[in-house]
Amino acid sequence: MKYETNSFSIKQWNEDDRPREKLLQKGKIALSDAELLAILIGSGSRNESAVGLSKRILASVKNNLNELGKCSVSDLTTFKGIGEAKAIAIISALELSRRHRASEGIKKDKITSSNDAFKILQSILGELPHEEFWILYLNNSNKVLHKSQISKGGITGTLVDIRLVLKNALQIGAVALILAHNHPSGAIQPSHADKQLTQKLKKAAESLDIKVLDHLIITEKTYFSFADENLL
Template identity: 35%
Template sequence: MLMKTMPADARPRERLLQRGPGALSDTELLAILLRTGMAGKGVMEMAGELLAPSTIDEATGKPAGGFGGLSGLLHTSAEDLRRIKGLGPAKRAELVAVLELARRALAEQLSEREAFESPTAVKHYLQLHLANKGYEVFAVMFLNCQNRMIAMDEMFRGTLSQTSVYPREIVTRALHHGAAAVVLAHNHPSGRVQPSKADEALTHTLKNALALVDVRVLDHVIVARGAALSMAEAGLV
């Protein structure tokens, strides 16, 4: 059914204004953002297609279907969105803009209050920054003495299987920011967040290097699409 043919009190935008966003489904909220569909595909259908489970095209080996719900959608890039028919540059830009706003909102929270008042917010922030990348990225959150975020820097990039991390550069950057503590982070493009023995060894190497300049390593977070693991919570830091 096209949105314009629905009764006024059934249309997502009108229901949102009358009852609040909590009364709407994920599909309805996304349909409001998209605003219009295309010939032969209403906006509700398009929203449902975006949120549908992701699959792999057997012929090409490339991703197909949707993005596996809101979490998957929020970890997509503008390039990923191109595969959805009818999703033109304007709609892709709007969805990517929402993602960037979410990142900035979380960054504001982490700069205004102690990061570990909400470990979940830290994980979400790192997921939004790193989880959708197709290559490994090693990043560092630099914190002040109140554990509030000063900055997050992507320090190193690697291949799908490994990345080179240089402790000296992280120490130099920590001194540049005047950091009292750091949270280490990297992504696993494979989708698994279980730390490897190499991850554990690197964490301890960096912890020892930063201790020489009186900077504490509070955590090492591994992220993937839809998942995150705190090595501190797992007793590995």
């Protein structure tokens, strides 16, 4: 167990350097990423304030919050002043943010283009270090009824049970599907296996009068659409 002593609590900081008070007086938008992170941390180490520690943590990921979200507890506890409890608080806050982005995408509801689907799926799949396969189940107005993880794999692949995909569609009452999986490598071109799976799912779904509208390959910043590239 790691004990922290002689740390600088926020109450000991100069009045102009207190992010909690700044948030109350000026609102959350006025705070920098480092100040928001400092509120989560609460205190730094003996020779460093929480804001200073937060700046150093953010600098290690080039001030990219998506990259920070990929850090593990062991990654974060390498910083002096960050124990297990603080690391867990940071990871939990970033996971809540990720889930919030995903729920905001679902609120928009109707899918009118591949980009609409990407906005929903990127927050789920874009930052993962392993492959996952997801389905968006849609009604006849192309509104999202449900989103579901079908499988979770390794760095280079994942298996998909077509029967499970269609069973879920029938139970939900979906009439259309958007398939999606991520490529942790960042490559967006579909593999031969990706193309084969897409055609198998499309053919099986058609027998139940269910349409496969698209298959997206998701990376952190971009995507590949089978529909846009006329591969369906």
